[in-house]
Amino acid sequence: xxxxxxxxxxxxxxxxxxxxxxxxxLLRSLYRDYPLEQVVPDFTxxxxxxxxxxxxxxxxxxxAGDFTLPDAAPLPLSQALLAAExxxxxxxxxxxxxxxxxxxxxxxxxxxAVIMTGVxxxxxxxxxxxxxxxxxxxxxxxxxxxxxxxxMIVPFPRPxxxxxxxxxxxxxxxxxxxxxxxxxxxxxKGTIRHLRPRTEAIGLMTRETQPALLLFPRFGEPRAVRRxxxxxxxxxxxxxxxxxxxxxxxxxxxxxxxxxxxxxxAIDYTDGEEGVEMVERLWSEQGVKAAA
Amino acid sequence: xxxxxxxxxxxxxALPAAALKRVQVGGLEAIYHLPSGITHLLAEPVxxxxxxxxxxxxxxFADAAEVLQLIADRFDIEGDDPAExxxxxxxxxxxxxxxxxxIAISPDK
Numbered sequence: 001x002x003x004x005x006x007x008x009x010x011x012x013x014x015x016x017x018x019x020x021x022x023x024x025x026l027l028r029s030l031y032r033d034y035p036l037e038q039v040v041p042d043f044t045x046x047x048x049x050x051x052x053x054x055x056x057x058x059x060x061x062x063x064a065g066d067f068t069l070p071d072a073a074p075l076p077l078s079q080a081l082l083a084a085e086x087x088x089x090x091x092x093x094x095x096x097x098x099x100x101x102x103x104x105x106x107x108x109x110x111x112x113a114v115i116m117t118g119v120x121x122x123x124x125x126x127x128x129x130x131x132x133x134x135x136x137x138x139x140x141x142x143x144x145x146x147x148x149x150x151x152m153i154v155p156f157p158r159p160x161x162x163x164x165x166x167x168x169x170x171x172x173x174x175x176x177x178x179x180x181x182x183x184x185x186x187x188x189k190g191t192i193r194h195l196r197p198r199t200e201a202i203g204l205m206t207r208e209t210q211p212a213l214l215l216f217p218r219f220g221e222p223r224a225v226r227r228x229x230x231x232x233x234x235x236x237x238x239x240x241x242x243x244x245x246x247x248x249x250x251x252x253x254x255x256x257x258x259x260x261x262x263x264x265x266a267i268d269y270t271d272g273e274e275g276v277e278m279v280e281r282l283w284s285e286q287g288v289k290a291a292a
Numbered sequence: 293x294x295x296x297x298x299x300x301x302x303x304x305x306a307l308p309a310a311a312l313k314r315v316q317v318g319g320l321e322a323i324y325h326l327p328s329g330i331t332h333l334l335a336e337p338v339x340x341x342x343x344x345x346x347x348x349x350x351x352x353f354a355d356a357a358e359v360l361q362l363i364a365d366r367f368d369i370e371g372d373d374p375a376e377x378x379x380x381x382x383x384x385x386x387x388x389x390x391x392x393x394x395i396a397i398s399p400d401k
Contacts, residue, residue: 230318235333245329249313252324252331256315 007088008035010145010156010205011098014088015041019049020026020058023061023080030081030159030181030194033202043091047083050074067094079187081194085161092143092156093242098258099145100247100254103240106153107136112212113153114279115144117240123219127275130196133173134276135157138201148254151261152208157201159194167193169272185232213286214264217275221229221268226276228264303353303398304321304386312394314339326395332392337367339383345395353398356383 003024004017009031018024026180028036046064060074061083067090075083092101105128106116114131116124125141138157145154159181162170171180174195181194196202216228216236228236237255238244244251261285269275319337323332345361350352354362356379379392390397 231320231322231333232318234317234320234322238331244331248329249324249326252313252315252322256317256322257315258313 006036006038006041007031008039009088009158010140011154012043012092012096012156013039013041014091015044016047016084016088017044018047018080020047020077020080022048022077025082026081026182027084030196033196033199034140039288042093043088045084045091047080047086047087052058065091067091075187079184079192081181082161082184082187082189082192085158085194088158089142096145096243099147100258101243102146102237102253103142103242104144104145105141106139106155107131108139108153108209109136109283111209113209113217114213114283115153115211115248116217117144117237118216118218121219123217123272123275124217124267126162126169126272127158127217127279129162129166129170130173130272130276131279132160132197132201133170137204137209138170138197146211146254146258151211151254151257155201155205155209157197157205159196162193162195164190167191174209185270191271208250211258211262213282214259214262215282216264216266218268219275220270223274223278224266224268224269225226225282226266228266230259230264231251233259233264243256301355301357301383302312302387302390303355304345304347304359304390305353305396305398306342306350308350309346314342319378323394324326328393329391332394338366338385340366340387343395349357351396353396354387356386357381359386 001018003021004015005024005028007014007016016027043066047061048061048064050060061077061080063076065087102117104115105124106113106115107128116127118124128138129142137168139155141160142155142158143214145156147154181197184192214233234255244255265282267278269278311326317324320333320335323334326330340363341359344359360379360382389395
């Protein structure tokens with residue numbers, strides 16, 4: 001690879017190589033608050049030209065790395081940031097074995113975490129980003145890493161991948177244009193813009209937190225709260241985990257302990273404000289003490 | 293282990309204790325089957341059937357009638373068809389558990 005950089009997010013170390021300089025410069029800028037020094041990487045990701053000529057003529061990026069999806073369509077070079085994000089997610093989803101990986105977002109307060117899981121579009125990412133601006137520590141918008149030995153949550157606070165309507169909502173919330181990446185239009189996921197988490201959240205990303213509340217948020221529905229029992233949590237989280245089966249007995253132990261140790265609620269909310277308010281309310285109702 | 297010559301009913305036994313990890317999650321029981329790495333989520337009375345066989349001890353085979361005796365004081369067994377004998381209902385459940393590999397089936401049935 002002609003150009004490359006190293007990025008550490010939480011416990012995961014990536015080496016990103018590229019045929020072009022521009023995506024590496026964009027990544028260095030977006031990840032400027034993260035450790036970028038050269039390390040032995042857990043994963044190597046390559047953003048490569050689909051053919052030798054393609055590097056110059058209407059360049060397109062294909063993703064290569066330790067793990068690849070054979071059908072992944074190449075993206076135009078202008079969407080290389082998205083390609084890098086998708087490639088890094090893919091490496092985590094398919095290759096990470098040190099923790100139980102849950103497709104979820106998380107925030108914490110006073111050393112105790114709220115974990116929010118749901119299908120794409122349920123609003124878990126935007127909700128975590130909003131809470132991260134309102135006194136909560138942002139732990140991640142895509143993956144929650146559960147340590148099978150300690151039962152603790154290990155932060156993975158990559159930049160938030162804002163989609164479509166969530167972009168304007170967070171631009172309104174964050175009064176610092178410098179924290180946003182470029183607007184990526186017409187991607188397979190619509191319009192995308194990345195938001196760098198607050199520097200404090202990145203600075204604390206090696207500090208584990210104790211899970212305290214599990215939520216299943218659903219955006220755009222009339223307000224409702226429902227208790228979710230342990231069995232339903234267990235089933236939904238096995239589905240939300242990319243490596244539950246791969247972890248075998250460790251995954252089973254980690255997940256059964258997790259669902260038995262914390263309360264869970266499904267919350268429906270019409271907009272971000274209501275979502276934030278409902279999380280705050282449930283947090284106080286659970287009697288979860290915010291220490292400092 | 294040889295059963296009586298006229299015995300036609302299948303006989304079942306608990307697996308060695310180390311083969312299953314069982315954890316109560318809400319109203320169900322999550323069971324991790326170590327030999328296969330497969331997780332099962334089962335409702336009662338299945339965990340009680342496993343308990344009954346486990347109490348007999350691994351390798352000690354019992355047929356549906358005998359298992360029925362073991363759990364009769366705790367359950368009212370009833371099938372979809374009220375006329376169906378309890379033993380037959382239980383035999384079906386035991387056959388399902390054996391198919392899942394969660395209990396052993398006697399080779400000399």
